[in-house]
Amino acid sequence: MLGDIVQYLSDPFNQDRILGYLGEHLQLSLLPLVIGLAAAIPLGWLASRTRSLRLTLMGTANVVYTIPSLALFVVLPGLIGTQITAPINVILALSIYTAALLVRPVVDALDAVPGHVIAAATAMGYRPLRRFFAVELPLSVPVLAAGVRVASVSNISLVSVGALIGTGGLGALFTGGFQIRYLPPIIVGIALTLLLALVMDLLLVGLRRALTPWSRVGGAH
Amino acid sequence: MLQEILSWLTDPAHWSGPDGIPHRLLEHLGYTVVAALAAIAIGVPLGLFVGHTGRGGLALVGLTNGMRALPTLGLVTFLFLVLGSTQTSTLIALVVLAVPPVLAGTYAGVQDTPRGVVDAAQGMGMTGWQRLWRVEVPNATPLLLGGIRNAVLQLVATTTVAAFVGLGGLGRYVLDGLRVYAYPKVAAGALLVAALAVVLDLLLAGLQRVIVPRGLRLAAVTRRRGGVAREPERVGTDVVAGAVAREGANG
Amino acid sequence: MIEFRSVTKRFDDGTVAVDNLNLSVDAGTITVFVGPSGCGKTTSLRMVNRMVEPTEGAVLVDGADVRASDPALLRRRIGYVIQQAGLFPHRTVLDNVATVPLLSGWTRRRARDRAGELLELVGLPTELGKRYPAQLSGGQQQRVGVARALAADPPVLLMDEPFSAVDPVVREGLQDELLRLQAELDKTIVFVTHDIDEAVKVGEKVAVFRQGGHLAQYAEPDELLARPADDFVSEFVGRDRGYRRLSFLDASGIELRDVPTAREGALPEPRPEEWVLVLNAEDRPRGWLPPGSTVDTGSETAEVQPGGSLYTKGTPMRGALDAALSSPSGLGVVVDEDGRYAGVVTAEEVLEAIQQRRAEPEHGEPEQGGFG
Ligand SMILES: Nc1ncnc2c1ncn2[C@@H]1O[C@H](COP(=O)(O)OP(=O)(O)OP(=O)(O)O)[C@@H](O)[C@H]1O
Numbered sequence A: 001m002l003g004d005i006v007q008y009l010s011d012p013f014n015q016d017r018i019l020g021y022l023g024e025h026l027q028l029s030l031l032p033l034v035i036g037l038a039a040a041i042p043l044g045w046l047a048s049r050t051r052s053l054r055l056t057l058m059g060t061a062n063v064v065y066t067i068p069s070l071a072l073f074v075v076l077p078g079l080i081g082t083q084i085t086a087p088i089n090v091i092l093a094l095s096i097y098t099a100a101l102l103v104r105p106v107v108d109a110l111d112a113v114p115g116h117v118i119a120a121a122t123a124m125g126y127r128p129l130r131r132f133f134a135v136e137l138p139l140s141v142p143v144l145a146a147g148v149r150v151a152s153v154s155n156i157s158l159v160s161v162g163a164l165i166g167t168g169g170l171g172a173l174f175t176g177g178f179q180i181r182y183l184p185p186i187i188v189g190i191a192l193t194l195l196l197a198l199v200m201d202l203l204l205v206g207l208r209r210a211l212t213p214w215s216r217v218g219g220a221h
Numbered sequence B: 001m002l003q004e005i006l007s008w009l010t011d012p013a014h015w016s017g018p019d020g021i022p023h024r025l026l027e028h029l030g031y032t033v034v035a036a037l038a039a040i041a042i043g044v045p046l047g048l049f050v051g052h053t054g055r056g057g058l059a060l061v062g063l064t065n066g067m068r069a070l071p072t073l074g075l076v077t078f079l080f081l082v083l084g085s086t087q088t089s090t091l092i093a094l095v096v097l098a099v100p101p102v103l104a105g106t107y108a109g110v111q112d113t114p115r116g117v118v119d120a121a122q123g124m125g126m127t128g129w130q131r132l133w134r135v136e137v138p139n140a141t142p143l144l145l146g147g148i149r150n151a152v153l154q155l156v157a158t159t160t161v162a163a164f165v166g167l168g169g170l171g172r173y174v175l176d177g178l179r180v181y182a183y184p185k186v187a188a189g190a191l192l193v194a195a196l197a198v199v200l201d202l203l204l205a206g207l208q209r210v211i212v213p214r215g216l217r218l219a220a221v222t223r224r225r226g227g228v229a230r231e232p233e234r235v236g237t238d239v240v241a242g243a244v245a246r247e248g249a250n251g
Numbered sequence C: 001m002i003e004f005r006s007v008t009k010r011f012d013d014g015t016v017a018v019d020n021l022n023l024s025v026d027a028g029t030i031t032v033f034v035g036p037s038g039c040g041k042t043t044s045l046r047m048v049n050r051m052v053e054p055t056e057g058a059v060l061v062d063g064a065d066v067r068a069s070d071p072a073l074l075r076r077r078i079g080y081v082i083q084q085a086g087l088f089p090h091r092t093v094l095d096n097v098a099t100v101p102l103l104s105g106w107t108r109r110r111a112r113d114r115a116g117e118l119l120e121l122v123g124l125p126t127e128l129g130k131r132y133p134a135q136l137s138g139g140q141q142q143r144v145g146v147a148r149a150l151a152a153d154p155p156v157l158l159m160d161e162p163f164s165a166v167d168p169v170v171r172e173g174l175q176d177e178l179l180r181l182q183a184e185l186d187k188t189i190v191f192v193t194h195d196i197d198e199a200v201k202v203g204e205k206v207a208v209f210r211q212g213g214h215l216a217q218y219a220e221p222d223e224l225l226a227r228p229a230d231d232f233v234s235e236f237v238g239r240d241r242g243y244r245r246l247s248f249l250d251a252s253g254i255e256l257r258d259v260p261t262a263r264e265g266a267l268p269e270p271r272p273e274e275w276v277l278v279l280n281a282e283d284r285p286r287g288w289l290p291p292g293s294t295v296d297t298g299s300e301t302a303e304v305q306p307g308g309s310l311y312t313k314g315t316p317m318r319g320a321l322d323a324a325l326s327s328p329s330g331l332g333v334v335v336d337e338d339g340r341y342a343g344v345v346t347a348e349e350v351l352e353a354i355q356q357r358r359a360e361p362e363h364g365e366p367e368q369g370g371f372g
């Protein structure tokens, strides 16, 4: 078995393909993370301000999250008129998931910012928008980061489903291996997915640390 | 477009036989329910044990996080090639995917019982079992059920993907349709899966309302309204997305 | 009675939380463990109900080593109250209080009846029994916590900073309530706090702990304030201990004086040259008539100045000083338990009495007031 894997990996043609899939996988999982986060922050901010909006947004996010990924991958092209095999479908679908998953942490994080801190910032003359970026957003990083980590792991594992419609990064190793009844690419694909998830997670933890220097001194989270 | 999907869905020919909607729906539901029950049978006792004794918590968090990163499609194809049987391999893959949310939800639920409450239970002379059943389990219900809801959602989705290795269920429409570029069939299958997921989730949400003790729901409301700053561990405890978020908040 | 015999607790990480503690807590009294944070109060307390097991030595309750009893059974005979009350959020207030009776095998009905009685005992309306803990204020939750600990009528009660999570006003109320309850119930209570004011208020005896679980001094509150054993204790009880001491010395050593009095509605004419205390028909003080104020009034009561605070005999001496200082005549009015006039004191007399007590060679103080 191990011999098979080594043999499979030592083929330069395979190496090229694997690297290509890895790059695609990274792109397909990372872009949605950034886009989803960028969408979730303003949405969460809106939701944290009005009760009715909060209920609507949270409810929508929940329903969106119940839609299976494969279903979203194949329905989206019909809705937006793209090619069914276009990578944009996977990127868009995963962005939507990410946003749905992150709205709640954003709201929770904003809720968790102590009222007196906001009051103090207002008293010092911050306008709401500026205050949001200078005070509320930085303070919500720890809670937000937890959500982003989940989204990252979830995206990385979901991308491979895209292989069923032709764009799935490392997922192509699974469908390819299955078609020729050959295990090594499947094992390599699983291992690389796990590795990718782990590395991304470590990077995100590092990023959070860098963004929240105050939490290290106080011994808080 | 919508027209075509609708006419596919309403075509009487698609409502009977082994490839008919009722049969596929029942198949899908069957795999989901069996795998969910198995995951509950494994995850709940294990989660209760680790949460109650506090032993192996770190290992458990690491394990569940790792399992969550496993790519569904990879696992299913791997197991199929190793075991050869569609039924066994998909069922194992489904259980492997459903155990982490159940386990993490149960564990987090027990852990979520306030320190003082556990202390008081012990101080009043409850035995270990009494503390577990009368205090920790009731306190764990919101997160435990959240974990089960989450698991069921993942199961509905993953069962679709498992059609790739020949499993029945609604995933058939999607994959068979893709092969012949029959878009209405693909979309109809996808919509049916989504509808099943939403309905099951609503049912479980209703169950959650009934099962979670009233006092706990009130406590959650007070916590929220009181504006008491919640720690990351508390991120959303009652809905699916939240349940996912909190699990990942570990480690 | 609770005895600590050469008790040492060393945690797995090497922390010595309690070091060779020898202490005996009298039955039927409130004994307070006080000391700075982390000095081992909680650990000592929790060794009584075996929530923590001593590394060396033994803890005895009524002469029996606690290790001889099954922990769960032992704990059902020992009430336990903690800081956040630790109420079960998923159970109603009534069911919370009924917990130990139910564990001890009472019927549900009997346990609930008992719980209802206890809510009344701690001063909560019985309607509250149907609520959940989340629907109670912090002070109410603490009361429920006390009721729950008392439910099976345990002879011993352990209280770990039971009132420190509530605001000072509520806390004072809860302390008064505890003293009232104790007068009625006569439990053996060990009470942990790090607030020296609370310690001298509720404690009949106070054990001051020093960092590392050493007992620095074990004495009655008055003794503690009058003669701190060492610098640590005197630093801990604070510089204003003289005034604090007033809180629990009664004025029994002070000789009361008499002043001229008059009945309400029958004020003397002409007015005398000194302050006259006006009493109503039941001998209750109504106010002061200033000296020499001459006639010419439509309503005579207009001249009567409201008196300051009253000092009730047998209550802490601080009240006597307050009465003297707040009185327009400079004379503090002393009344008996029924609120009838008994005499007056001046601030000088109160202070002199304090000086005198402080000078007393050995501890031979009269019985303390304020704990009734
Ligand atoms: N389970 C434990 N393991 C290790 N060390 C402990 C443990 N419990 C308590 N300690 C340590 O033992 C010491 C005494 O703790 P304890 O809780 O008894 O203090 P305390 O007097 O009650 O303090 P506080 O007023 O803050 O409640 C502290 O240094 C504490 O850190």
Ligand SMILES: [Mg+2]
Pocket (backbone or CB within 6 Å): C041, C042, C043, C160
């Ligand atoms: Mg303590």
